[in-house]
Amino acid sequence: MGPTPFTTPSLSRRNLLLGGAGAASALFLSxxxxxxxxxxxxxxxxxxxxxxxxxxxxxxxxxxxxxxxxxxxxxxxxxxxxxxxxxxxxxxxxxxxxxxxxxxxxxxxxxxxxxxxxxxxxxxxxxxxxxxxxxxxxxxxxxxxxxxxxxxxxxxxxxxxxxxWWSIFYRKSAFEEWGVKAPTTWDDFMAMNDTLKTKGISPLTCGTGSTAWMASGWFDYLDLRINGAQFHRELLAGKHSFDSAEVRKVMDTYATLIPYFDPKGRSYSWQEAATPLINKKAGMYLIGAFMTSAFPKGDLDDVDFFPVPTIDPSIPSAEEAPxxxxxxxxxxxxxxxxxxxxxxxxxxxxxxxxxxxxxxxxxxxxxxxxxxxxxxxxxxxxKLLQDTKEITQFFNRDSSDALQTTADTALTRFLDHPDDVATILKTWQAAAQKIWNS
The missing domain is CATH 3.40.190.10 (Periplasmic binding protein-like II)
Known part of the structure; x- marks a missing residue:
């Protein structure tokens, strides 16, 4: 893992990925x-x-x-x-x-x-x-x-x-207990969210407290699925505006997910957000494969994932792969x-x-x-990464650490106040423009 500004008080993604996480090593290496x-x-x-x-x-x-x-x-x-x-x-x-x-x-x-x-x-x-x-x-x-x-x-x-790779991770045994299966379409995904919510399960866990950068995961993927990888890269390079119709469409879709997030997720770090997934209190987690280090070693065989489903079939496939x-x-x-x-x-x-x-x-x-x-x-x-048409990184890698800070501010505010999206996007664009002009 390359250098990253994303840190928690005790653990960074860099230290996690390169620092000998025992569970991850046991899972991934031989x-x-x-x-x-x-x-x-x-x-x-x-x-x-x-x-x-x-x-x-x-x-x-x-x-x-x-x-x-x-x-x-x-x-x-x-x-x-x-x-x-x-x-x-x-x-x-x-x-x-x-x-x-x-x-x-x-x-x-x-x-x-x-x-x-x-x-x-x-x-x-x-x-x-x-x-x-x-x-x-x-x-x-x-x-x-x-x-x-x-x-x-x-x-x-x-x-x-x-x-x-990044994907939506889940527990196989939990899906079996709840009578659901990994969706292949966006409509199926949203329907499953409804099903889990009626069962008293938080469909999606998230860790956007001390690790606010996690909010960029959903933004990146929704932009990739709605506008495509080229637009996404150009957006982060300053060639499009965050206050544009294309980004507004992304945020409108993002808003439909907010009711399905664990309400405690805004106070969790990404590590803490794994706990409800482990305990079968939450159904799914959009995150990088480093998430497996948070799982007990004995439960690793129960971990599976599916890619963020296609929203617009005309958009070539793309995956986040730092x-x-x-x-x-x-x-x-x-x-x-x-x-x-x-x-x-x-x-x-x-x-x-x-x-x-x-x-x-x-x-x-x-x-x-x-x-x-x-x-x-x-x-x-x-196989997921070998088969995809496009590979992007993560918000800060495809832009800059400085631009990541503007995303953290905008997206966490959006999660708390989705109805204020118009003001949020205008403010986001103004902050990003200062960075691009510097």
Whole structure:
């Protein structure tokens, strides 16, 4: 998981996903594949100085991820390699200076999304398009991942190595007890909400108290289902207004869900919001797969999910899948060596070795990772992401941390005062415009 401003007093999504959550590790991970790809043999002048040493700048400073990265670096021998590990918030603050310095790191850990595209637009990132064609290291990755890893000019500037999915999670045994099944259409979903409510069950749990960013999950998905991934990305880039007819339609649909939310959810953190789901007091939870860490280990086999149902069949499928990986500096003195290192890090063996060593609940992006021993839930998540037409990230990853703050304010106010939506959207747009203009 990449750096995130979303924190609770005791636990961040970053620490959860990369910090060895025992239950998640038990659910998601098994066996490590060894080996490494053959080094690049490129020797043309375009390769630069193929003897120049390489530097990897990493923000993976938590204990287990750091050790996992150190292990990967120790296994790389094609070029001399030094890794510098910097605490996440310091790394975030210094990221621009890394890339604009006269002697930048060759490879940098970071996130897919708007930040990478912005740096690429400024000419700061290495074009790695050749890694996505022929027998390149990323050639077998899904088209959705390729689109996610592309700059505004269509060139690939990112190498994704892990991701995780968002969906609506539930307990299989609870659905059986209540006589309901996972819906496949939006109408079926809303009808099931009515059914659960009549049984005295809160259909939807949510944790929008100390983790207000959770309110963006439903906003993102409703926008994806109603307006599509392209509109959603453009909206978060400032090309559309939050005070528009398209967004108003999203909010009108969002308002229909509010009566089905657990009324205590506005005071819960995302972790606390998992408790009524675990205890069968709530039916469903739209959240990332990291939610499984909140479940007792013995109940993990009872967890299942379904994607947010289609609302407009003409809109291509899209799923939220926050994606981590690497980009490289356009100023690297050794482009061939840099790409060789990226290929090594993206290889199936290294992907699985890192995920296991880091205790991460992320999924590998390579389809060649042996997932046969992964749980049925994880295999289902992998298939969901491989089959979707589009992959988006999460609100802050597709925009910025600053814009996330405007969403937190607007959406939590909306949950409390849905009838005030017109004023809320105008205020949201004004706050967002200040950020886009800054």
């Amino acid at each position: 066996g490590c594949i060894g080996g490494s790809p053959a080094p690049s043999t490129e020797t043309s002048s375009a390769a630069g100085d193929i003897n120049a040493p390489l530097t990897l700048q990493s923000d993976l400073s938590d204990e287990l991820p750091k050790k996992a990265m150190e292990s990967l670096v120790a296994g790389y021998s094609a070029h001399k390699l030094t890794m510098n590990t910097v605490a996440t918030e310091q790394f975030r603050a210094q990221l621009s200076s890394y890339l604009t310095s006269q002697n930048p790191p060759d490879v940098i850990t970071w996130l897919a999304g708007s930040v990478a595209r912005d740096y690429a637009a400024k000419g700061l990132l290495l074009d790695v398009s050749d890694m996505w064609t022929g027998d390149g290291a990323c050639a077998k990755f899904s088209p959705a991942l390729k689109a996610l890893s592309s700059g505004d000019d269509g060139k690939q500037i990112f190498v994704p190595t892990s991701y995780y 994606t981590d990986g690497y980009f490289a500096s356009a100023k690297t003195k050794n482009p061939a060596g840099t790409k060789d290192l990226l290929a090594y890090l993206a290889a199936p063996a290294q992907q699985q070795a890192y995920i296991e060593g880091a205790g991460s609940s992320n999924l590998p992006t390579s389809p060649d990772v042996d997932t046969t021993k992964f749980s049925p839930l994880v295999q289902k998540g992998i």
